[in-house]
Amino acid sequence: MTTREMTDGRFVRQANRFTDKITADGSSGYPAESGRYRLIVSYACPWAHRTMIVRSLLGLKEVINLAVVDPIRDEKGWRFPDRDPVTGASFVSELYLASDPEYQGRYTVPCVWDTRTRRLVTNDFPFITTMMETEFTDYLPTGAPDLYPVELRPEIDGLNELIYATVNNGVYRAGFATSQGAYDEAVEALFATFDRLEERLAGRRYLFGDAVTESDVRLYPTLARFDAVYNGHFKCNVRRLTDYPNLWGYARDLFSIPAFGDTTDFDQIKRHYYITQRNVNPSGVVPKGPLIDWSEPQDRAALTSG
Known part of the structure; x- marks a missing residue:
């Protein structure tokens, strides 16, 4: 298939x-x-x-x-x-x-x-x-982060499964759905997880506390594409990423790390989705917006692990 x-x-x-x-x-x-x-x-x-x-x-x-x-x-x-x-x-x-x-x-x-x-x-x-x-x-060089610490692997794997099913793959399940029921199911699960993540990030800088883990790496690419592509192109428009104070601040915090920000190319992202996926966007026209400042200051570093 x-x-x-x-x-x-x-x-x-x-x-x-x-x-x-x-x-x-x-x-x-x-x-x-x-x-x-x-x-x-x-x-x-x-x-x-x-x-x-x-x-x-x-x-x-x-x-x-x-x-x-x-x-x-x-x-x-x-x-x-x-x-x-x-x-x-x-x-x-x-x-x-x-x-x-x-x-x-x-x-x-x-x-x-x-x-x-x-x-x-x-x-x-x-x-x-x-x-x-x-x-x-x-x-690995000295000082390389442990993104997949042994003691957290069961929890990381569990959260990764949720993020994949409802967020990473969830936006595709919404965007490529060909029935109202399938679309509704995907979108409701997506935003239910966003709500859970918003609450989780209220008291901790990253998904598992003070250090970036594999879960943050897996969530970020979807967040980076969300308002630019998925919100409109895939009809995931119940809310925007920027409507979530904690998720939006968290995404900008990750973006400020060179490994995240330097690998985020919004021009290539938008051209790929809007030009390539003609079944969703038959005209191939690439929108100008949204105009979002990913360098806007955030104070996530002040949070404790929670």
Whole structure:
């Protein structure tokens, strides 16, 4: 089932095809090695955005190299602005078909290419970030943050499941719904979670206290796109992000961290969604707004862990 197929009007996301693991000890056949793997991303894609954030936060820019595709995707899928010098590909589809000539699904980012075996290791976006956090520890510089602390993993995993189902994927479930019931179900769950997160962030700086974790990384890309795209383009317009004092302040707080702000490209985000998704926006016209000041001061640092 592809990302555009529906069940009773409900959006169903395509399962990930490549799910091999990179491991610190090499037991998977793909050992964590500096310079071996190429992370393929788009600044427009929220799933890819989280991988760029983690790569930067952990100081892995010199360990895992990066290839960025053009934000405008056509019937051939994601394309490289110029032929990728490492893989030799012009389109991400070439990497998928080189890894599996029988592959017939959508060609998605993020994905990780192994320069040694010349095949895709994974396009399993939920686990690419935790793989970097847990399997590349030998390459982390002194002072690198622990985004996935062992003692918090059950709680982080639980919150991540909620965020994925109702927020990250929830906006797509609303935007691509083809029945009123499916749309209503998705939007109500989305804003119920926003309300819960607004309350959670009233007394703590980040989702788990004073330090950024994997949960913050997963939530942020949706927040960054919310008012610019999802509020109007995906009909998630019950409220705006800016209508939530705590969530909006929290989002700006994260944006002020270079790993988050420097990987947030609103121009590419808007052009991708409004030009590429003609089933939602047939004209391809990209709106000028909204005019939002993400650098507006916030005082989140004054909060205790709660």
